[in-house]
Amino acid sequence: MSVDDKPADWDATKYARVATPQREWSDAVLARLDLKGTETVMDAGCGSGEVTAHLMERLPEGRVVAVDGSPSMIDKAREKLGEDRVRYFVADLAQLELDEPVDHVFSNATFHWIADHEKLFRGLHRATMPGGMLVAQCGGRGNVAEIISALAQVTREEPYAEHLGQIESPWNFAGPDETEVRLVAAGYVDVNCWLEERVAHPDEPQAFFEASTLAPLRQMLPEDLFQPFSDRMMEVMGQPDSFNYVRLNIEARRA
Numbered sequence: 001m002s003v004d005d006k007p008a009d010w011d012a013t014k015y016a017r018v019a020t021p022q023r024e025w026s027d028a029v030l031a032r033l034d035l036k037g038t039e040t041v042m043d044a045g046c047g048s049g050e051v052t053a054h055l056m057e058r059l060p061e062g063r064v065v066a067v068d069g070s071p072s073m074i075d076k077a078r079e080k081l082g083e084d085r086v087r088y089f090v091a092d093l094a095q096l097e098l099d100e101p102v103d104h105v106f107s108n109a110t111f112h113w114i115a116d117h118e119k120l121f122r123g124l125h126r127a128t129m130p131g132g133m134l135v136a137q138c139g140g141r142g143n144v145a146e147i148i149s150a151l152a153q154v155t156r157e158e159p160y161a162e163h164l165g166q167i168e169s170p171w172n173f174a175g176p177d178e179t180e181v182r183l184v185a186a187g188y189v190d191v192n193c194w195l196e197e198r199v200a201h202p203d204e205p206q207a208f209f210e211a212s213t214l215a216p217l218r219q220m221l222p223e224d225l226f227q228p229f230s231d232r233m234m235e236v237m238g239q240p241d242s243f244n245y246v247r248l249n250i251e252a253r254r255a
């Protein structure tokens with residue numbers, strides 16, 4: 001698998017239940033978006049809609065364009081948020097074409113699933129009104145190092161190697177410097193990117209691990225192998241009850 005593949009469908013119900021660390025971290029990201037409350041803002045990779053709901057609280061007279069590559073996530077978000085002030089799109093953010101530009105773009109815990117950040121930023125830039133902000137956080141350089149190391153081992157063990165042996169990293173954990181260069185090349189100004197370390201202490205560590213980090217691997221394994229694979233990963237990592245993250249923060253303005 002590579003991150004160039006079509007976006008995977010996620011287990012939206014499980015994600016909605018367990019993804020509390022991403023939700024907690026998103027508050028600080030949302031707080032950096034300066035809003036009057038009347039704007040239209042894209043949530044790029046809205047997932048099951050919990051973070052989008054917080055974005056909507058900041059937009060009492062505004063609207064949200066909720067984009068995600070996973071049909072299950074969009075269904076779950078629609079169930080949660082309704083149709084009133086939200087438009088939904090099942091779309092690959094790397095191929096984004098909106099009919100109308102938005103005022104700002106917000107994104108949480110999504111960009112590291114996309115291989116081609118040059119293309120991603122060009123698409124987001126096209127989709128934003130002049131003067132609009134891009135405020136985002138995603139996995140950055142050094143993220144989930146323990147998981148990457150376990151993945152390198154377990155994907156070479158049978159019976160997983162047959163299905164995952166050729167796996168390339170499913171993530172694109174970029175650094176701040178290269179990201180700033182890509183943003184400027186896409187036409188953004190006032191760019192500012194930085195890394196931040198975080199530790200996730202989920203209530204249900206394995207369920208959290210399965211619903212977030214491992215989510216796209218579910219489709220690459222026969223159904224009966226996913227659980228043993230997840231169990232083996234947890235065993236190799238020493239049954240962790242926390243996970244070390246490095247987040248990449250992104251701020252930029254469309255000229």
Ligand SMILES: C[S@@+](CC[C@H](N)C(=O)[O-])C[C@H]1O[C@@H](n2cnc3c(N)ncnc32)[C@H](O)[C@@H]1O
Pocket residue numbers: 007008010019022023026044045046047048049050051067068069070073091092093094107108109110113114212
């Ligand atoms: C970890 S979830 C984050 C969801 C939500 N923003 C949150 O903070 O809870 C990552 C989301 O990115 C979406 N995603 C991954 N690759 C994508 C792509 N190429 N285009 C659109 N969405 C994508 C997944 O479907 C998933 O919903």
